Amino acid sequence: xxxxxxxxxxxxxxxxxxxxxxxxxxxxxxxxxxxxxxxxxxxxxxxxxxxxxxxxxxxxxxxxxxxxxxxxxxxxxxxxxxxxxxxxxxxxxxxxxxxxxxxxxxxxxxxxxxxxxxxxxxxxxxxxxxxxxxxxxxxxxxxxxxxxxxxxxxxxxxxxxxxxxxxxxxxxxxxxxxxxxxxxxxxxxxxxxxxxxxxxxxxxxxxxxxxxxxxxxxxxxxxxxxxxxxxxxxxxxxxxxxxxxxxxxxxxxxxxxxxxxxxxxxxxxxxxxxxxxxxxxxxxxxxxxxxxxxxxxxxxxxxxxxxxxxxxxxxxxxxxxxxxxxxxxxxxxxxxxxxxxxxxxxxxxxxxxxxxxxxxxxxxxxxxxxxxxxxxxxxxxxxxxxxxxxxxxxxxxxxxxxxxxxxxxxxxxxxxxxxxxxxxxxxxxxxxxxxxxxxxxxxxxxxxxxxxxxx
Amino acid sequence: xxxxxxxxxxxxxxxxxxxxxxxxxxxxxxxxxxxxxxxxxxxxxxxxxxxxxxxxxxxxxxxxxxxxxxxxxxxxxxxxxxxxxxxxxxxxxxxxxxxxxxxxxxxxxxxxxxxxxxxxxxxxxxxxxxxxxxxxxxxxxxxxxxxxxxxxxxxxxxxxxxxxxxxxxxxxxxxxxxxxxxxxxxxxxxxxxxxxxxxxxxxxxxxxxxxxxxxxxxxxxxxxxxxxxxxxxxxxxxxxxxxxxxxxxxxxxxxxxxxxxxxxxxxxxxxxxxxxxxxxxxxxxxxxxxxxxxxxxxxxxxxxxxxxxxxxxxxxxxxxxxxxxxxxxxxxxxxxxxxxxxxxxxxxxxxxxxxxxxxxxxxxxxxxxxxxxxxxxxxxxxxxxxxxxxxxxxxxxxxxxxxxxxxxxxxxxxxxxxxxxxxxxxxxxxxxxxxxxxxxxxxxxxxxxxxxxxx
Numbered sequence: 001x002x003x004x005x006x007x008x009x010x011x012x013x014x015x016x017x018x019x020x021x022x023x024x025x026x027x028x029x030x031x032x033x034x035x036x037x038x039x040x041x042x043x044x045x046x047x048x049x050x051x052x053x054x055x056x057x058x059x060x061x062x063x064x065x066x067x068x069x070x071x072x073x074x075x076x077x078x079x080x081x082x083x084x085x086x087x088x089x090x091x092x093x094x095x096x097x098x099x100x101x102x103x104x105x106x107x108x109x110x111x112x113x114x115x116x117x118x119x120x121x122x123x124x125x126x127x128x129x130x131x132x133x134x135x136x137x138x139x140x141x142x143x144x145x146x147x148x149x150x151x152x153x154x155x156x157x158x159x160x161x162x163x164x165x166x167x168x169x170x171x172x173x174x175x176x177x178x179x180x181x182x183x184x185x186x187x188x189x190x191x192x193x194x195x196x197x198x199x200x201x202x203x204x205x206x207x208x209x210x211x212x213x214x215x216x217x218x219x220x221x222x223x224x225x226x227x228x229x230x231x232x233x234x235x236x237x238x239x240x241x242x243x244x245x246x247x248x249x250x251x252x253x254x255x256x257x258x259x260x261x262x263x264x265x266x267x268x269x270x271x272x273x274x275x276x277x278x279x280x281x282x283x284x285x286x287x288x289x290x291x292x293x294x295x296x297x298x299x300x301x302x303x304x305x306x307x308x309x310x311x312x313x314x315x316x317x318x319x320x321x322x323x324x325x326x327x328x329x330x331x332x333x334x335x336x337x338x339x340x341x342x343x344x345x346x347x348x349x350x351x352x353x354x355x356x357x358x359x360x361x362x363x364x365x366x367x368x369x370x371x372x373x374x375x376x377x378x379x380x381x382x383x384x385x386x387x388x389x390x391x392x393x394x395x396x397x398x399x400x401x402x403x404x405x406x407x408x409x410x411x412x413x414x415x416x417x418x419x420x421x422x423x424x425x426x427x428x429x430x431x432x433x434x435x436x437x438x439x440x441x442x443x444x445x446x447x448x449x450x451x452x453x454x455x
Numbered sequence: 456x457x458x459x460x461x462x463x464x465x466x467x468x469x470x471x472x473x474x475x476x477x478x479x480x481x482x483x484x485x486x487x488x489x490x491x492x493x494x495x496x497x498x499x500x501x502x503x504x505x506x507x508x509x510x511x512x513x514x515x516x517x518x519x520x521x522x523x524x525x526x527x528x529x530x531x532x533x534x535x536x537x538x539x540x541x542x543x544x545x546x547x548x549x550x551x552x553x554x555x556x557x558x559x560x561x562x563x564x565x566x567x568x569x570x571x572x573x574x575x576x577x578x579x580x581x582x583x584x585x586x587x588x589x590x591x592x593x594x595x596x597x598x599x600x601x602x603x604x605x606x607x608x609x610x611x612x613x614x615x616x617x618x619x620x621x622x623x624x625x626x627x628x629x630x631x632x633x634x635x636x637x638x639x640x641x642x643x644x645x646x647x648x649x650x651x652x653x654x655x656x657x658x659x660x661x662x663x664x665x666x667x668x669x670x671x672x673x674x675x676x677x678x679x680x681x682x683x684x685x686x687x688x689x690x691x692x693x694x695x696x697x698x699x700x701x702x703x704x705x706x707x708x709x710x711x712x713x714x715x716x717x718x719x720x721x722x723x724x725x726x727x728x729x730x731x732x733x734x735x736x737x738x739x740x741x742x743x744x745x746x747x748x749x750x751x752x753x754x755x756x757x758x759x760x761x762x763x764x765x766x767x768x769x770x771x772x773x774x775x776x777x778x779x780x781x782x783x784x785x786x787x788x789x790x791x792x793x794x795x796x797x798x799x800x801x802x803x804x805x806x807x808x809x810x811x812x813x814x815x816x817x818x819x820x821x822x823x824x825x826x827x828x829x830x831x832x833x834x835x836x837x838x839x840x841x842x843x844x845x846x847x848x849x850x851x852x853x854x855x856x857x858x859x860x861x862x863x864x865x866x867x868x869x870x871x872x873x874x875x876x877x878x879x880x881x882x883x884x885x886x887x888x889x890x891x892x893x894x895x896x897x898x899x900x901x902x903x904x905x906x907x908x909x910x
Contacts, residue, residue, distance in 0.1 A: 003566065003784070004504075004505055004563045004566055004567055004783045005502065006497070006500075006501060006563075006567075007498065007550070007551050010500050011498060012495065012496070012497050012498070012564055012567070013495055014568065014571065015494060015578065018495055018496060019493075019494075022494070033846055034844070034845075034846050034847070035846075035847070036817070036846060036866075038817050039470060039477070040467065040473055041467070043466060043597050044499060044553075044585070044597060045519075045585070045597055046461060046462070047460065047462055050459055061524075062524070065521070065522040066520070066521055066522070066553070067519075067548060067549055069516075069517070071538065072541065073536070073538045073541065073544075074538075081536055083526065083529075086526060086527070086528065093522060093548070094522055098521070108459045111458065111459055112459055112460065112467070116469065118861075118862055118865040120851060122848075123470065130500070132525075141500070150851070155852045157830060157834070160834070161849070161851075275831065278831070278835065328459045362488065362493050363491040366491075376730065379612070379615070379733075379734070383735070389489070391488055391491060392489070392491065393491035393577075396575060396605070396608040396613050396616075397608050397609075397610045406573075407573055407574075407575075410573040411491075411573065
């Protein structure tokens with residue numbers, strides 16, 4: 001029989017991997033809670049009508065669709081079975097799909113529950129999402145997102161606090177990062193000043209390539225996109241803009257002086273940077289005028305986080321959107337959010353080996369099983385150690401000592417208790433420290449004290 | 456525009472609901488860990504070949520199947536579009552499905568990762584499962600299971616520890632329960648003694664109805680199932696068996712004296728009950744000879760938990776299976792497990808109102824926003840309270856005081872800080888205790904001390 005497998009792009013997580021992932025999730029969760037964000041969950045299954053049309057044509061194709069239960073052919077006509085109109089047929093066969101991100105379900109949630117929600121609504125959500133993307137290294141079809149959003153407040157203090165959250169999370173995880181910040185209004189202003197509002201995408205794509213391909217190639221790309229020589233020359237100082245955030249802001253404010261939208265963006269960035277300076281962040285925050293972010297629903301500040309010590313794409317991102325719930329019939333609610341990329345953060349921590357050693361010592365004490373009478377006796381001792389909060393196992397089978405010790409080693413157990421006839425008679429425990437190999441004869445109360453003190 | 460909704464049988468969980476659910480999940484998680492169980496996760500998407508044929512015909516129909524991505528019509532012939540053979544067509548359209556429980560994915564996991572696993576393997580898993588069941592009160596299409604299993608050990612000490620875990624979890628949750636225990640070998644023995652091994656299902660179904668329909672109706676059912684008068688009379692004392700566990704065991708041992716299988720089952724039960732008596736459980740453990748459990752893969756002890764103070768079905772169940780991984784080509788591995796029904800436990804806690812009050816106070820301190828300068832100042836104070844581990848919010852907008860206070864009330868915030876021009880000048884905080892309405896002028900250090908002491 002062939003070894004069973006799992007669908008490509010999906011993963012099993014072993015106990016060690018889960019301990020590491022929980023370390024990441026718990027860190028994020030704790031910091032979100034420290035800032036007053038509260039957790040919600042939404043179902044994995046959403047109506048396709050909720051999901052379709054929200055992620056572009058490509059996104060619609062990448063949605064996992066769930067076959068209707070019961071007679072999924074009921075009501076279909078022969079002409080519906082048409083390979084040319086797969087998308088249409090799919091919506092006839094499937095009413096439900098798996099969520100693609102946490103943002104659209106959140107928008108749906110806010111609209112559906114608007115009467116119960118107190119604004120501003122600060123929620124976080126840590127759940128898997130599914131995308132029928134081609135799997136490749138570091139890209140999965142099922143992966144977790146860790147989002148926090150505030151809706152119902154257009155105060156830029158929310159942006160400031162989200163940056164503080166990012167800083168605190170990476171400080172706790174001991175990952176050195178740079179937080180890059182830009183503003184979509186600045187980008188719109190740039191295109192506006194150039195008289196090329198329709199070429200915003202091409203301009204930002206080209207700007208982002210400066211470090212990789214150099215100015216001459218960027219220039220070629222911009223010309224190919226339809227900008228004239230004069231516009232490209234005007235743009236050069238913006239693309240090559242370097243220096244302190246305050247210097248960049250001064251240049252942008254000057255350059256964008258004819259664009260009210262652009263100036264508003266500069267004001268927003270100035271407000272945020274001014275407060276971040278006072279906030280004493282541990283990581284750097286940098287105005288990156290080439291930062292665009294893929295999704296086009298952002299309308300204000302946008303963020304992205306780069307790890308400094310590992311070559312990897314952005315490990316966190318986010319931004320402000322002014323009308324997320326509008327697609328579900330509730331216009332006028334502004335929101336801002338961030339999303340930690342748990343899988344990439346996991347890769348970074350693995351590469352830098354930054355996990356605390358304790359997270360892999362899940363069991364603190366193992367009682368060796370010398371036979372039925374001894375095991376019964378140990379069961380009683382284990383009740384006491386567990387009551388003291390010590391994670392304890394009694395080896396269930398009285399197999400060879402060597403096998404039980406190799407289990408203890410594989411499980412990374414720091415203390416092993418050997419209780420045979422002598423110990424039972426004397427009311428003692430022979431406790432072996434698996435790290436230094438020392439063995440001591442102790443009372444169970446002393447065992448509890450010793451292990452608790454070394455936790 | 457119509458209010459958006461979610462698929463029937465699925466649920467959103469609000470912050471309050473999540474706090475309550477996390478209280479349940481964390482309690483279960485902590486107790487599992489205390490007994491040395493370690494967490495794994497498996498993907499929501501499994502290959503349909505892994506899932507099909509594992510839950511009976513009905514189960515196959517209730518699996519949610521995921522439409523193949525890309526051209527799902529490729530390779531299909533006209534005759535495949537046949538309403539008479541929906542099941543076949545579904546497997547052509549869908550290679551993947553959503554997991555139906557955590558047991559089959561666990562068996563698959565053990566076989567797939569057998570080289571990495573140290574036996575006995577004690578794992579727990581808390582994840583959602585999906586079933587295309589008809590939704591009804593208390594039955595959902597997407598719901599969480601919380602399983603713990605040990606595979607690779609046939610020691611009955613595992614059964615004993617799992618009962619201790621059940622007892623501990625419900626003790627911590629303050630739910631009074633009765634743990635019912637039976638053994639499939641006893642049931643097989645009963646059918647064997649009656650010479651009706653093929654009528655095991657009918658016999659157990661009828662036995663289970665005694666309390667509801669009385670002996671005469673049970674008798675009618677047994678006769679209708681094909682048992683003769685003599686067999687039914689022989690069975691009566693077993694069906695009506697009452698008393699202490701030791702008394703029941705004595706009667707069963709006598710009654711089953713001609714069935715080696717039945718006697719083995721009695722021995723297993725005796726072993727477990729003897730140790731449970733010494734374990735000092737808080738809740739009762741009762742031999743229930745009518746307990747059968749739906750799934751037919753159990754081969755040894757079986758368990759079910761009933762809440763004593765709420766009318767509801769079983770809230771936890773489990774049992775021993777001798778060959779779970781055999782279906783994936785790895786025979787001979789015995790296992791035993793339990794599964795907490797989180798949704799029913801949630802209903803029980805709601806009905807009895809047993810949640811600790813603290814779980815709904817997610818934010819401890821809210822700074823009122825009196826304007827830009829005050830908010831900037833409060834941002835600095837909030838850095839200090841957060842550094843002290845106090846979950847803190849600064850209201851992001853300087854809207855009317857009344858609105859901010861009503862937010863504080865809705866969020867159940869115990870302390871509100873008012874910092875205006877006077878407080879900024881004096882370096883103080885006016886702290887309002889939202890429970891007793893008292894207001895004090897304090898330094899930020901005093902605020903931190905006061906809130907920390909009242910956590």
